[in-house]
Amino acid sequence: MAYELHYWPCIQGRGEFVRLALEEAGADYRDITREDGIDDMMAGLDAPPRPAFAPPYLRDGDLVVGQTAAILHYLGPRLGLVGESEADRIWTHQIQLTIADAVAEAHDSHHPIASSLTYADQTREAARRSADFRDERIPKFLGWLERVLAANPFGPRHLVGNRLSYADLSLFQLVEGLAYAFPQATERALAATPKVVALHRLVAARPRIAAYLASDRRLAFSEDGIFRRYPELDG
Amino acid sequence: MAYELHYWPCIQGRGEFVRLALEEAGADYRDITREDGIDDMMAGLDAPPRPAFAPPYLRDGDLVVGQTAAILHYLGPRLGLVGESEADRIWTHQIQLTIADAVAEAHDSHHPIASSLTYADQTREAARRSADFRDERIPKFLGWLERVLAANPFGPRHLVGNRLSYADLSLFQLVEGLAYAFPQATERALAATPKVVALHRLVAARPRIAAYLASDRRLAFSEDGIFRRYPELDG
Incomplete structure (x- = not known):
């Protein structure tokens, strides 16, 4: 089914x-x-x-x-998107949960007061929160992912072991979202995380992912989503 | 070990x-x-x-x-703090992740701009975020836990099945923390969630939990933690 x-x-x-x-x-x-x-x-x-x-x-x-x-x-x-061992599975999940924390913070960069309010209702607070997210949090999250890749005993090609996992796909989506929402800040942060950049590229080039991204099943980013581009918040 | x-x-x-x-x-x-x-x-x-x-x-x-x-x-x-089946384990985990979301929001009620700043640096924003957290989010999270208890086919004594799980313990801690940080708002919300109140009491009365809470291993809540009591944020 x-x-x-x-x-x-x-x-x-x-x-x-x-x-x-x-x-x-x-x-x-x-x-x-x-x-x-x-x-x-x-x-x-x-x-x-x-x-x-x-x-x-x-x-x-x-x-x-x-x-x-x-x-x-x-x-x-x-x-087939996670290793076989309990250790690999819990580590992959731990990475996913940390990416989920980054996603929640990306949301709150434009909605720091309340999800039930509009962005226009909280622009001043969003400017303050986004400055911290952009200057501190994006480099911290991407820097941690870089260290995870560097520390992988099987090499920096994947986050866990020597195979693609759902955490790799989620890294791709996090980078996509950050680059959409905060293009300047994300470009700066990615300059210090070449292994993250390489994994993002590797995922984008997977045949099924590439086909999906080119299809109409892939929705566009927009200012209704979690990752939103408000140019005044980047910089 | x-x-x-x-x-x-x-x-x-x-x-x-x-x-x-x-x-x-x-x-x-x-x-x-x-x-x-x-x-x-x-x-x-x-x-x-x-x-x-x-x-x-x-x-x-x-x-x-x-x-x-x-x-x-x-x-x-x-x-021994979760059921045997995969279905019970993933459901218990799902509840835990939702409690974790509530905990993250409780933190941001006093730090809506940046964790690296002090509360004093963001009191105005904290007042706005706390009003939403207090009036909308606390009732929503506790109301969902009440519905989970009401919907449990084994009865409302536990969140999952007919046994204590780590999610029950986490419900206890969430209620403790909210009642510390937002005593008035939490009391109002709990008035509508009697099953949550009963489970909180059941956990507190577990012999090992009661002994732990009375011991010096249990730290006090404080304004250095995640749940902080700033009276101006309650109401």
Whole structure:
């Protein structure tokens, strides 16, 4: 049976980390809201016995899994996108959770006060938060990923071991998002992280990923998503 | 060999979610920095081959696991604090990740601009963010936990199945922290979530947890931690 991904239909958002894994694996999946609208997703959100707090969530037969990192932890072994050992799996998951923290901070760079308000309602606070995100946090997160690559005993080609994992795909998406939202700050940070740049390129060149990125299944970044380009926040 | 917990020595913080699991299980563990200071923790943070991004991290022999939720996912089966099935384990983890999101938001209620700045540097922004956290987010998170309890086919005594899990312990700690930081707002929210209140009480009454809370191993909440009481932010 096909996996069902339930996520907002018009943005990449957190759902994109799941889409990339499904696409790389050539998995049979349905992106439910893009086919049928959001009614099913909204109804499923609060459905017993295991209501998800927020999209995205994945339905696999009777099982429903929410939280992006948990979805990838669940899919990893099924899609061949994580190592076999418990040590490799928990390390891959730890990297994913750290990327998830970076994504949450990228969101809060333009929404530091409340998700329920618009950007226009919090531009002054966003300018302050973005200055810190841009100057401190982007280099810190990318610098950590660089150190993870440098420390990999199998070499810096992948984050974990000698194979592609969902964490590599997520690094790609994090770099894509940061480069969209903060092009100048991200370019500066990437100048110090050549191994991150190389892995981003390697993922982009994977045949299924390249085909996906060129397809209409890949949504564009926009100012409705998590990574938003407000030029006044970059610099 | 004893588990080694590495976390800041003077605050509950995120480390407390791990401490509660170790204490409930009566596990053999060492709280390294409280015994020996932070040098080992800081050195271990950036140690190859698998450097953690931030404390807490757990050392179990040769394995190092960072990210609070990943630590609990790793410890759960070893401490008997999660169900046997993959479905129960991923659901417990999903709940933990949602609690982690609430904890991150609790932190940002007093530090909405930058962790590297003091509260005094961001009081105006903290007032705005806290108003939203207090009025919208606390009720939303506690309301979701209430629905999870109500939807549990085994009854509302526990979050998952008919047994105590690390997610129950984390619910306890979330409620403790919110009640410390936002006593008025949390009391209002808890009035609508009686099952959450009952589970909080059940955990507090567990013999090992009660002994731990009464011991000097339990640090006090303070304005150095994640949950901070600034009366001007409550209301």
